[in-house]
Amino acid sequence: MKIEALFFGMSRDLAGQSPIIFELDEGVTVKKFREILVKNYPLFSELDSFAIAVNESYAEEELLLSDKDTVAIIPPVSGG
Amino acid sequence: MKIEALFFGMSRDLAGQSPIIFELDEGVTVKKFREILVKNYPLFSELDSFAIAVNESYAEEELLLSDKDTVAIIPPVSGG
Amino acid sequence: MENKIFIKLIEGELSLGECYEYVQDDSCGGLALFVGTVRNNTKGKEVLKLQFSAYEPMAVKEMNLIALKAIDMFGIHKIAIHHAVGNLGIGEVPVIIAVSSAHREAAFKACQFAIDTLKETVPIWKKEFFEDG
């Protein structure tokens, strides 16, 4: 399946570009996607923590990704 | 001694006029002044409660009045 | 302290912009404001207008005391407390409180303290005029 990943804030500098398309096997959870991300982009281990949104909503770690999902990497926010 | 009494809010209707000059003996406290007021204007017993200010500040019951003090009758306030 | 406090008690329209401009400061990250407006009903009865009267010199003193206490208690930067007297129609503004502070928590607390205390201590009285007289 194809997943489009968007990178924001500091994570965009770490990824080097945004969006990035990932070709993944079925059955990948949000948690698993984090691991894939850090494996492919070792710089991400420098980020203390980041949330993941799927299709514009914060996602639980156990959520299964589906084909054509848009995943966003959300480092700690600082609006307001 | 001469005391000028100002009446505000509902107390003005009860007093019928404002200011009213009181001629009092020395040694009258705020508490005593309340009693004199209710004695002279029995309608004041209808007011649930009222504060007394002396020279534009809220006064303790034990404060002694002095000649030329301005006393104000402050029924429950309702600004804001 | 004087250049941290802006008290106003006037017959006429209050200005949110004026309060904002007074308290805004480049060292502050947050402003909290409270605006009181005249409601069209009190306990279900339709209100036509309100009339506010004050013991003016004492009201100004008490508003100033509230401002001093708010600065002392919450370490805020500046505070404006404006109140109107005279006749006010529905939707018009009897009171505005504006507070600036380096941190928003203090601004909120001070703003709420100021309006709560004003309603308890400042010698101002409102008279409500109802539909049925």
Place this chain on the structure above:
Amino acid sequence: MENKIFIKLIEGELSLGECYEYVQDDSCGGLALFVGTVRNNTKGKEVLKLQFSAYEPMAVKEMNLIALKAIDMFGIHKIAIHHAVGNLGIGEVPVIIAVSSAHREAAFKACQFAIDTLKETVPIWKKEFFEDG
């Protein structure tokens, strides 16, 4: 619910008057407002300007969620949440929150809830530009 909530995420100047006009209602006695401004320093370092960027569609969704929760939790009447993106100079306004309610306590609580939650959940990021680069 839609006519109780006014969300805005724009490049350009926010308007306190617009937020005030939106939430003001003749049935309400109190309005609480919060205005965030750009401070001239962060931890003692002089700030020149800020740049705000957002994941815009999600930021608007999250702001809307905050508004819905505030209405649900505090029973307020109306709420406006406006945020700016792009470059902002010192003293300029990245965020305004305005809340109207029959009673002031609820307005204050909802306003504070909204800004606290916005700072935790809404995907907006600020980048600070300092004197020394």
